Amino acid sequence: MRSTPKKTTPCVPSEILLERGVGHSMHTRRQSRIVCLEGEVEISETIMWVGALPLRITRHLHPGESCRIEESGWLILRANQANTRLQLEVPPPAVAFALFAQLCGWLGSHLHLHSGTAQAH
DSSP states (O other): OOOOOOOOOOOOOOOOEOTTOOEEEEOTTTTTTEEEEEEEEEEEEEEEEEEEEEEEEEEEEEETEEEEEEEEEEEEEESSSSEEEEEEOOOOOHHHHHHHHHHHHHHHHHHHHHHHHHHOO
């Protein structure tokens, strides 16, 4: 028997090394956490679009500091010092799926209750 290959999501590195002035773009999952292990990094995150222009917030992390990315989206990382090392902690997709499944269940039961009430009148 031949097994079919499983679809996998792109591997996100858990540790990122950046040289001074070099930018690195990446997509992150919501609730990801970035920890600065060495050097200094500037993190630019698009939080919304105003027309065709992105509205971005920029954070600076020093060694030992961390930040949590609230929503999924594109980040631009730029090292302000040579040999900047970051650790990326990405939550597993199962957690996000479990929350989504709970929300769908709640919505389904909520809509079912309201549709039953509406038919009774």
